[in-house]
Amino acid sequence: MQWLAPPMGKHARCQKFSDAAIQFCLTIKCLFGQPLRQTLGLVQSLLRMAGLTWPVPDYSTVCRRQNSLNVQVHYRASEKGLHLLADSTGIKFLGEGEWKSKKHGAERRRQWRKVHLGIDAQTLQIRAIAVTTNEVGDSPMAVGLLGQIPSNEKRASFTGDGAYDTQDVHKACYLRGAIAIIPPRKGAKLRKGVAFAHSNEAVKACRGLGRAI
Numbered sequence: 001m002q003w004l005a006p007p008m009g010k011h012a013r014c015q016k017f018s019d020a021a022i023q024f025c026l027t028i029k030c031l032f033g034q035p036l037r038q039t040l041g042l043v044q045s046l047l048r049m050a051g052l053t054w055p056v057p058d059y060s061t062v063c064r065r066q067n068s069l070n071v072q073v074h075y076r077a078s079e080k081g082l083h084l085l086a087d088s089t090g091i092k093f094l095g096e097g098e099w100k101s102k103k104h105g106a107e108r109r110r111q112w113r114k115v116h117l118g119i120d121a122q123t124l125q126i127r128a129i130a131v132t133t134n135e136v137g138d139s140p141m142a143v144g145l146l147g148q149i150p151s152n153e154k155r156a157s158f159t160g161d162g163a164y165d166t167q168d169v170h171k172a173c174y175l176r177g178a179i180a181i182i183p184p185r186k187g188a189k190l191r192k193g194v195a196f197a198h199s200n201e202a203v204k205a206c207r208g209l210g211r212a213i
Helices: 020-034 036-049 057-065 099-105 139-147 167-175 194-209
Strands: 084-093 111-119 128-133 155-160 179-181
Touching: 020 036, 020 111, 036 057, 036 111, 084 128, 084 139, 111 139, 128 139, 139 167, 155 167, 167 179, 167 194, 179 194
Parallel strands: 084 155, 155 179
Antiparallel strands: 084 111, 111 128
């Protein structure tokens, strides 16, 4: 890890700590659930135990840098093809707790955000992520999730629930060489085109065997 930021070659004041150092401090904070000031003390102890004489960023530096930090999420690329699992969940970032909502009713200030995730089925690592408002559906974000996968990595399949059973999602999977494993919606009809070959087979199976099986 390069702890100190490399020189930028400018006359202005350069950053002292690299993005990796700021991300390391914030990772320790989230991992142990500590306040930021206690986290910086823990980081200082960890560096001392490791025999490193690196300085520790102060509270103001970490607070300022975290607003514009470009987080680097490391992952292990799939060797035989990526099997991507897609779904979404809601995160409340403003409003009272669940107990108060059940006891006294929800206030109007409650606000949510929707997190769309693409997870590797083999390693369970997050490979794609997008945050939207709660009015955005799942299917419009499927193309963006597939686009976050590097072009040199093979996409084997894309698995999602019935919300992803749209023409745009099937076409996006076909263009990227991924098999769409999506249950057809009720009343789904056969579609024309090579991109809907797997979807049509699923529709035929539902008609012949029933949706339950």
